[in-house]
Amino acid sequence: MSKMIELQHVTKKFNDKKALSDISFSVSEGEIFGFLGPSGAGKTTTINILTGQLVQDNGQAFILGKNAKDISANDLLNIGFMSDTVGFYEKMSLYKNLEFFARFHHVSTEVLDDLLKALDLYQDKDKKAENLSTGMKQRLFLIRAILHTPKILFLDEPTSGLDPTLSQKVHDILFDLKEKGVTIFLTTHDMNEATKICDNIALLYQGNIIEYGAPQAIIDKYSDENKVVIRFQNGKEITVPKEEVANYLGQYVVSIHTMESSLESIFIQLTGKAFTNE
Template sequence: MENRTVIHVEHLSKKFKEESALKDINFSVHAGEILGFLGPSGSGKTTTIKILTGQLAQTSGKAMVLEKPVEQINEEIYEQVGIVTDNSGLYERMTVYDNLKLFAKILDVKKETIDYLLKSVGLFEHKNKITSKLSKGMAQRLVLARAILHQPKVLFLDEPTSGLDPSTAESIHELLFKLKESGTAIFLTTHNMDEATKLCDHVALLNDGLIVEYGTPKALSLKFNNNKRYQVLLKDDRELTLLHSDETREKINQWMSNDELVTIHSCEPTLEKIFLEVTGRELL
């Protein structure tokens, strides 16, 4: 797969009067990569998306999408971009199917794609329902289907599975993996740290407009695994959490020799715990 840089941000900052929403942030996203932008409300996530999609001008720094400065984003670039945010508009008087049919015509997408996407996001049985009658979760799924109808080269997702049931969220995760495999770059914000760990190649932890940590979920977990522990399950149903030590190693060796050990897991910190350690704040 081509390792093309799809999003590139250098020394980006944004001020609203005297308040800094973003302070000198730097990152890149490549084709076929999912970047998780993680932080609490007010940390600068939505501001970043608005700048990268040409809805808001930065105060300083450089931001490029598909090799084009965000100040010069035009219709040609928008046709290669998908956006899912809270304010993504739908035609509420039209049916679910007709909403997608309209955008399929605009984007020159085959109509056969519509039914496939509706099944993937769990809306096929509601295809003839008027959009204004959809629940919030259903409308959210329709916005996602519309955003990926044309297999965009870059996809911006702001909390895409918030409020969805686990089965539908899993279907959406599968869709995102397929898009990734086809080369789409995905910029994802989420409060769900399990989701970020599962989906993201890299994550940026954002706090007060600054990226305070950046890396793969696994690398960050290992970096902050300062208090090494192991969780074991024995055949007598005992579950134990043991500190990393010579004594623990001897116990584990003995259990293995006696065929008493059922499972063993290392206990690296979650992204949520890492964020709390780095910032003193919870990801709420």
């Protein structure tokens, strides 16, 4: 598969503060890539470089097979960007907000209606945008970004504030776009979500990529295969070496499972900091 996004040894400073420090990664066509890091880690700077809004100090950035510095207005039509800062008309209805973009991209109203129904918004389509809940706005912004089935899709916290049922519906739509060859670059603070839907991830901290690869491969790398967690009927849990498991059998054991790390615990292990959006 061709590389749709690639950074090679990119560095970016703002005054004397280094926002990105020699970062490199690539994202292939049809891949769901998770770019994970707390606020201030460098995620927005990276996206702005890839979309031609910023120029890096060192290194090279490529998108859609060309240098990010050289992307044109026509190239931007092949990119979907989930944003709440532009093109949101509070006095217009939810439907009119999206119909404007559908017409701009020559997308049929049938496609728009299908997306509204898939994300449980169709019944609220006549509500004024200013009266929408945070979750409704989130889904509106997502639909706007994916209406034209772009080649590359940038999503910032696509399921933030959504309940598990709606989050799953968003995931189903992303998997469908992936099947169509859309490359999805997403940021999320939900490590479980990243583990579930991403083909590859990069853990970003203070402008550095501290881990990169398939989520399960990273988890396996840091998991201790020689220890297991034993849970008892009274709710107590203990961690013991595998060879000691036999000593606890028959003692009201409810479950025994291997000790597997999570992306969040790995992040804490590598940085000494909790993974938060603070």
